[in-house]
Amino acid sequence: MSSGWTRRSDDVGMVARWSSHHRFMNTSTSLKEVILKRIVFILGVLAGSFSCAALAAELTLPRSVELLALDGQKVAHTAVVKLPEGQHQFVFRYEESLRFGSHKKKYQSTPLIVSIPFSESTQMVLHHSRFRDYSAAASAFENGTVEWQVVDPQGELTDLHPVELPGNPGFLPYQNIEAAIGRYNRQHGISMSSDRMVMRTVQGQMTTKPQPPINSRQAVTHDASDTQYAGDFVPQIQAWYLQATDAERKALLKWMIEQQ
Structure with a gap:
């Protein structure tokens, strides 16, 4: 058992x-x-x-160039931009301290806008004219004689033809850079997709929409939030002026004179 x-x-x-x-x-x-x-x-x-x-394609910028926006969007300053294949729109400005008499003075250009095509894994470097002093830079930008190119690793140069980006109406025309770009793109029939720039064309010609001329004396409307500046208007204007670029200061002074 x-x-x-x-x-x-x-x-x-x-x-x-x-x-x-x-x-x-x-x-x-x-x-x-x-x-x-x-x-x-x-x-x-x-x-x-x-x-x-x-x-990814890549564009390297010189220290004298500040990237302001890419494909219609404001961006932080960077020396190297990585991009997907396709056409891309850049907004940038030249900014460099140059000899001005016995000392140096920073020259800052008006924002420029240009489109550049990129293929896969393209690596390019942006080049521009060099200037011996402040007056040479100012003269070149005012007369539109600055040369811009992109250079590939084989040393092949491609000329670029950036144009000045028109600012927004009123003073400090580039404070809202995205609004200025949006207006420019609408006027030139350019639409921005999620990853590239698309230009609407008719029989090979880029379409543009006629726009009425901007009247600098036209009243500038403000929303209700602007009332917060009523108590410290002068200090606010002073702060804006000190932070503005040379081009923005000139535009502000011109606008103020026209209002007299």
């Missing part, structure tokens, strides 16, 4: 151990599958990231 009971106990123990081992193996297999899937997913993400980085 006891020996039969012992055999049955041993059989039950073997079954229990086999069942436990089987569950452990199943659990281990499932865990391995989960880990392998995660590893494959992570490797896929990394491979995709490296692939995108390798295929």
